[in-house]
């Protein structure tokens with residue numbers, strides 16, 4: 001008898017991502033002409049992005065690729081690659097850890113784990129140690145807990161996230177890991193899309209979280225197409241103890257209110273498929289945003305004069321979505337911090353092009369100033 005369907009689903013999701021990593025690794029080393037390619041190319045190509053929202057179900061790979069650990073000459077040259085799981089001890093990342101522990105050895109990949117102690121609740125260090133023990137029990141090695149101190153920048157959620165990713169980056173580098181797996185699910189994706197929608201800042205913020213992100217694609221999200229219920233069920237049937245973060249239920253946090261009040265209300269009004277539809281929206285928006293970004297990058301050269309200044313008449317002729325992207329890029333290049341640059345800022349700069357009536361300079365975050373001078377748009381730090 002095969003595993004429970006929920007366990008099969010989490011394992012398949014992780015297997016796909018591990019296959020992608022093996023494929024990329026072998027392509028990288030081939031492209032760079034490395035003689036001692038450490039990984040054998042997989043026997044099949046995985047269609048679509050790893051864990052991509054709305055990706056068609058693919059059958060389990062028939063002949064899994066494997067790291068060539070049996071090659072003695074090779075063993076001397078480099079150790080097997082390492083993949084880490086970022087685990088809070090919650091259901092999603094415990095399910096992820098269990099699937100990684102099961103799948104990685106079959107592919108000759110080493111599997112480890114890291115848990116971050118945010119130090120935000122009394123006893124969080126003890127809990128982190130407990131997570132470490134659980135990960136070790138699953139057979140992961142190396143496993144560590146990383147204590148961070150959470151600042152205040154951008155609010156409590158953003159500050160905790162920044163500290164967490166800094167610790168995860170450091171763990172990846174310290175261990176020379178190929179990637180870190182994160183347990184974000186389709187439900188998390190739906191929440192992220194709604195938060196983006198509420199910010200009113202365009203399709204990039206509707207595109208939610210990417211299946212692959214970070215420097216060199218170091219972060220992977222195998223569960224983006226899986227629902228939270230499946231991860232919970234997989235923990236239950238494998239008798240994995242999970243920890244419910246009280247922050248997840250704390251109405252002081254926007255995401256928690258959305259999870260416990262907003263989404264249930266939407267589901268009640270619009271029907272059960274709303275989470276899936278929002279996650280699909282993320283993928284479609286990401287594709288659209290990528291295409292528009294590429295268009296803007298190409299168009300940018302054609303709207304600059306010989307001195308590199310932006311020509312207002314040429315900007316005016318562009319579609320607004322392309323023009324605003326060029327303006328945003330120019331503001332960031334001039335020193336405006338991307339995270340503080342909102343749609344309303346760019347709209348104001350845009351009015352220097354589309355609604356010109358001699359208005360003065362526009363102040364942007366990061367002491368950046370945008371002004372129109374002699375038919376040119378000048379954006380620079382003041």
Ligand SMILES: Nc1ncnc2c1ncn2[C@@H]1O[C@H](COP(=O)(O)OP(=O)(O)OP(=O)(O)O)[C@@H](O)[C@H]1O
Pocket residue numbers: 085086087088089090091092093094114115116117118164181182183184185188245248
């Ligand atoms: N303290 C932590 N240590 C390590 N990784 C973490 C930690 N908190 C979150 N993560 C990673 O980020 C992912 C998303 O976390 P988040 O808290 O946003 O969602 P969640 O649905 O509550 O996940 P989980 O059920 O795994 O806690 C987790 O699945 C995990 O991979």
